Amino acid sequence: MKKISLLALFLFLFSAISFAHGPVRGKMTAKVAIDAPAEEVWDVIKNFDDMSWHPGIKSTDGKGGNEKGATRVLTLPGGGTITEFLKKYDDKKMSYTYKITDMSIVKTIQHSGQDEDVPVLAVDNYQGKLTVKKKGSGSEVIWVATYYRGYMNNNPPVELNEETADKQVTAVLKEGLTSLLNKFEPAASPETITFEMKR
């Protein structure tokens, strides 16, 4: 009897571990309320080829303006690059959707006997959406990011696991939204930004 329950426990633990290791697409939603008219906030972030409002981006090289299919290459302070593609743009709804199509490699690590490239943002299949909504006399900015962890097989290395991906994406969203918030409310604390992660 004891043997059976031990076996059951072992099987349960083993199965729980193997689930945790499968890559699953996650959805991160960051929100911040800003005491400024939605149109004014949208004005700052609405140009796909201008990410100068985000302190984590050194320069933006855009092609195609705000038309669907436009691209931009974001250069980070460290020299790394992220190439993005504009999937959807709606000026009326004050919203645009984009995806990452290419990233520069930070380093190559050895994992499970193979070379694994670690990109500048440790994610796979990343899609983002930025929206500004009217909220009373002010506005709310919603930044949604969906992505898989960087490693698409089972048993990821630390550099490419979910925790690393979530930490890096949170940092990008937080830095951008804090800067945007402080443009309108210089004294406001980034603590008012909320993050929700679902996976």
Next chain:
Amino acid sequence: MLAKQNQRQHYMPFKYTFQIIYVLLLLTNSSFLLAQPYAFITNQLDNSIAVVDVATNQVIKTIAVVGKPVGVAVNHRLGKVYISTPEGDGFAVIDAQSLQQTNHVTVGGASVGIAVSPDGQRIFVADWYENSVSIFNSADLELIKKLIVGKSPSGLVVSPDNRWLYVANRMDDTLSQIDLRSFKIRNTTKVGAHPFGIILDKKGEYIYSANVESNDVSVLSAQNLKRISRIKVGGRPYALALALNEKLLFVTNQDDNTVSVIDTQTLKEISQIEVGEKPEGISTHSDDRHVYIANWFDGTVTVIDAQTLSVVETIETGDGSRAFGDFISK
């Protein structure tokens, strides 16, 4: 007050007559249980099922189902709905009339693809990691057989005569045809890269697969899995549905927020319709005209009119709407 009571007494016999008819109908025709057609939408990130009344396109109920629900299979004969839960160790059974979860069946591994034979007798569950398909008896939910198939089996469909099971083996880039009498694989054929959703026509003549990594749809003869054609569609196609007497085939393109429309006569893409972000599960209403698409990123369902090829409705369903499988009751 008195007049009202008299009136009520007057109508009493009629009330019972209707109840008797109702019970008789229930006894004679079990599909009457599903008189109300619903769409069962799995909200993977919310651990719930949104039940959409497809007559009004309103969510009438949200049922909690643990384990990150993904796949759906309606048993049109028994009035049950099976929901695969990749992180919930098997599948949940929902009663399509009471809209309550009645059972949970343990399968092991990570269940994704799920299907029911047209006669309603067998349930098929694909296991993503264990490379198997488990077959259950729908009457008692007991395991009949566990078949070893190709790598990462996903989409499943059973022939109209209940004889053949078709499986998309995603990581092998193949489709397999399995004999449900001998439980032996009869044919395995290479298709495009990473086939996920598959669909079979009502006569069991043609089978179509959505190939995620090669951005196309494979068309094969269902009899012997002979390849007929490959049709280019949008980015990362996920699943398919037939409508208008099978004249049109609709394919969700996850990466392009569109649905490709294919003419099944010419086997050409004739249109792309913009839907929500990350469109995934797709099923056709019993009117054979309206096509329902679950949009994972937006947490919505888009309804397309197959006659006009336009979007007629967008319904808020829940976070991570996936609905992979046959999700509309008849």
